[in-house]
Amino acid sequence: MDILGDPQNSAPVVHVAGTNGKTSTTRMIESLLRATGLRTGMYTSPHLHAVNERICLDGEPVSDERLVAIYHEVEPFIRMIDAAQGELTWFQAITALAFATFADAPVDVMVIETGLGGTWDSTNVVEPSVAVITPIGLDHQEYLGETLADIAAEKAGIITAPVPVVTSVQSEPALVVVAEAAEAQGAPLYLAGRDFDLIGRDIAVGGQVLDIAGLGGSHHPDVFLPLHGRHQAENAAVAVASVEAMLGGRSLDSDVVREGFATVNSPGRLELLRTAPTVLADAAHNPAGVAALVSALGESFGFERLVGVIAVLADKDVESMLMALGPVLDHVVVTVNSSPRCLPAEDVADLAREVWDDSAVEVAEDMPAAIEAAIAEADADLAVATGVLITGSVVTVADARQLLGKD
Structure with a gap:
């Protein structure tokens, strides 16, 4: 980055790491900052359909023209x-390229999501x-370690300075590691359930209404969030x-919070892709993500019966994911997505038959056939x-969104 003039230092940064909820939380932070009147740059990953989605100015993906122009400036370096x-x-x-785009804009603040881990991530x-x-x-145990403590140590690698650290509710092994990392840097730690809550x-039509206690005694009632599930409320x-930490502990105006969310x-x-029948898509790809999805389904949607379309990558804990889906799915169509890393459908079907009766498990050769079969069911x-x-x-969700015209 030195050779580019350190564009990553061109504006204050909120750096976001974690296993689940990273992208949603990053989007919420960006939206709140924008509602305060700041110009924002947001970097997330992965993208669903186009690389532009990763690099956003004021909440909108950077244009093709701007992205190409910045690339031509950066390419020689x-x-x-x-x-x-x-x-x-x-x-x-x-x-x-993202940092160069934000420096060129310029933006007032950057919200940066890590790609993988934290310590060795390119955003760090x-x-x-x-x-x-x-x-x-x-998740990603082959890269980050086999235990929660190992993974937490990688995520906590973004704690590199004596600046505020804000953390979600964590398991004890993870929290111990995060707290130790914050203490080592002399960084104040703000913990969900203790310092904010x-x-x-x-539950409301199209989402939920929240009551949030922020930092320093701030209180934000009657906040509508157009996303489903307790996990999204906790992300909020x-x-x-x-x-509030970014603003030096100053309480946000509740109207700004409402506007931002x-x-x-x-x-x-948990995105609605079509109606009649209702088709939802959720990118959950590990057991904890599936557990949050299952909880949100139960409270936000009144299905009498639910058909699943499932395609997973080979490096995931597929068995645990299917077990978590067992109580809510009555029929499953297993298939493959467009990733070369996708687990073969027959392998998924073998695992699925340990959760559901054989008659409730169907195999489709590709995503179009799977969606057609699920809708017919x-x-x-x-x-x-x-x-x-x-x-x-x-990838499964991206394929489905494209097929159903949501790209």
């Missing part, structure tokens, strides 16, 4: 580094003003605390309120 030190990875290059060149840790769980929530509380979205997170008895849930991977 990338080639210099490639020649001198070996080729940059794709993620390193796109991260550099920033000097954060706030470090945010979302729920830590088991979700103190109430009511983390977002409020993160922004009113239009927040998180594509592929849902429409088989119109007297029963049946929905379709597409899940298992970000």
Whole structure:
């Protein structure tokens, strides 16, 4: 980044790491900061359909024209580094492009989501003003370690300075590691349930109404969030605390909180793709993510019967994911998505038959066939309120969104 003039230091940074809820929390933080009147740059990953989604200015993906123009400015420097030190990875290059875009705009504040882990992540060149840790769980063990403590140590690698650290509720092994990392840096730790909290929530049409206690005694009642599930409500509380920490502990005006959350979205997170029958898509791809999905389904949707379309990547804990889905799915259609890393459908079917009766497990050769089969199953008895849930991977959701015209 030195050769580019350190664009990552061109504005204050909120740096977000964690296993689940990273992207949703990042989006909420960005939306709140924008509602305060600041110009924002937001970097998230992965994208669903186009790389532009990763790099947003004022909440909107950067245009093709702007992205190409910035790339042409950055490309000579990338080639210099490639020649001198070996080729940059794709993620390193796109991260550099994001920082260059934000510096060029310029923005008032950046909200940066890590790609994988924290310590060695390409985004960890920033000097954060706030470090945010979302729920830590088991995922990417081949890269981050086999235990929650190991994974937490990687995530806590973004705690690199004596700046506020805001964390979601964590398991004890993860929290111990995060707290130790904060203490080592002399960083104040703000913990969900202790320093800020979700103190109430009511299910509403199209989302939920929240009551949030922020930092320093701030209180934000009657906040509508157009996302489903307790996990998203808890993400919202983390977002409020993160922004208040970013503002030096100053309480947000509750009207700003309401404005910021009113239009927040998180594509592929319990997203409605069509009606008649209702088709939902969720990018849950690990057991903790599936557990949050199952909880949200139960409280937000009144299906009498639910058909699942499932395609997962081979490196995931597929057995545990299917077990978690067992109580809510009555029929499953297993298939493959467009990733070369996808687990073969027959392998998923073998595991699924340990959870559901053979008659409830169907195999489809590809995503179009799977969605068609699931909709046919849902429409088989119109007297029963049946929905379709597409899940298992970000790629699975991206494929479904494209097929159903949501791209």
